[in-house]
Amino acid sequence: MYNGNENIVICDHPLVKHKITMLRNKNTGTNEFRAIVEEIAMLVGYEALRDLELDEIEVETPIETAMCPVIAGKKQAIVPILRAGLGMVGGMLKLMPTAKVGHIGMYRDEETFEPHEYFCKLPAPIEERKIFVVDPMLATGGSAIDAINLIKGRGGKDITFLCIIAAPEGLEKLAAAHPDVKIFVGNLDRELNANAYICPGLGDAGDRIFGTK
Ligand code: PRP
Ligand code: URA
Numbered sequence: 001m002y003n004g005n006e007n008i009v010i011c012d013h014p015l016v017k018h019k020i021t022m023l024r025n026k027n028t029g030t031n032e033f034r035a036i037v038e039e040i041a042m043l044v045g046y047e048a049l050r051d052l053e054l055d056e057i058e059v060e061t062p063i064e065t066a067m068c069p070v071i072a073g074k075k076q077a078i079v080p081i082l083r084a085g086l087g088m089v090g091g092m093l094k095l096m097p098t099a100k101v102g103h104i105g106m107y108r109d110e111e112t113f114e115p116h117e118y119f120c121k122l123p124a125p126i127e128e129r130k131i132f133v134v135d136p137m138l139a140t141g142g143s144a145i146d147a148i149n150l151i152k153g154r155g156g157k158d159i160t161f162l163c164i165i166a167a168p169e170g171l172e173k174l175a176a177a178h179p180d181v182k183i184f185v186g187n188l189d190r191e192l193n194a195n196a197y198i199c200p201g202l203g204d205a206g207d208r209i210f211g212t213k
Contacts, residue, residue, distance in 0.1 A: 002188070005175055009047060010185045016043050020164065020187050023202045030211040034087055037136060037164065037209060040186055041091030044162050048132065048184040049095055071096075074130055077123050081106050081135040081147050084205035088134040088162065100129070104150060106143045113196040115143040120150050127155035136205040138163040138185070140196050141170030145177045164205075165189050167198045 002008035019040050022028055028036070053072035058065060076099040078092045079085075089101060105119030123129065131151060138144055144161055151159060161174065164186040174183060189198045197203070207213040 002171065002185075007179065007181065008171065008175055008183045008185070010188050011044055011047060013043060013047075016040060016186050019043070020202075023164070023208075024200060026203065028208075030208065033208050037087040037205075038091040040164050041088035041134065041162070042094055044164065044184050044186050045088075045092050045095045045132070048160050048162050048182070052130075075100070075125075075128055077102055077126065077129040077131045079104060079122065079131055079133045079147070079151065081133065081143055082119065084137060084209055085133075085135040087136060087205070087209040088164075092132060092134060092162075099132075102126070102131075104133075104147045106147060108139075108143060108196070113140050113142065115146045117146060117150065120154075122151065122154055122156070125155075126151065127157060129156070129158070131156050131159045133159060133161045134163070135161075136164040136209075137198060137201075138166035138170040138174060139192060139198050140167075141173035141177070144170070144174050148174075148178050148181060160184065165198055165201060167192045 002010055019036050022036050054069040055072045056067045057070050059068045076096050078089055078099050079102040080089050082105040100123035102122035106115045106117055108115055148159055160182045162184045166185045166188050169192050191199050193199050
């Protein structure tokens with residue numbers, strides 16, 4: 001819970017803290033960075049999937065026949081915000097191997113920090129799916145807010161947002177714009193700088209995942 005908002009969960013697990021410290025280090029190379037992003041996605045995803053519905057099936061154990069819980073057949077969708085969100089997809093798919101994957105392309109204008117959409121493809125029927133939007137960085141909040149607007153505009157209803165690092169400014173803006181969306185955050189950082197980068201942050205997540213720049 002954050003500022004009394006039950007829709008916001010900030011992870012307090014030591015493994016998540018440790019792994020985020022490794023991401024922050026500017027000497028962590030692309031290969032290791034990508035692997036750690038995937039691991040953190042699994043750990044934050046584990047929290048975010050806590051309320052998945054269960055069905056019961058009959059299973060024959062070596063001892064007896066028992067009714068046992070399995071994840072209910074509800075359709076799920078993982079939707080990364082390109083590019084950096086792609087780094088979290090593998091981890092989420094390890095938790096939900098049958099989920100479908102949509103993509104939303106957004107880039108931030110380097111001067112205005114306003115997000116611009118360049119791609120959107122979502123798995124049908126999006127209105128029936130439990131949707132997990134993933135992006136490592138929640139800075140001003142503009143990209144996440146617009147991505148969720150797009151999904152809602154196409155009928156998406158049951159939406160959860162997951163990130164690795166958030167700035168307080170973006171977190172508050174996202175929670176206010178989409179009060180129905182659950183938000184899971186690996187770590188809440190201090191603030192944004194004048195270039196709308198998160199401090200202390202980890203730099204440009206997309207560049208660090210894909211080795212660009
Ligand atoms: C980064 C990040 C988010 C966005 C966050 O993407 O992955 O999508 O910035 O910033 P905001 O909260 O202020 O909108 P970027 O636009 O740099 O694109 P990239 O992933 O292609 O590098
Ligand atoms: N996008 C990033 O990748 N990093 C930041 O700190 C802010 C936006």
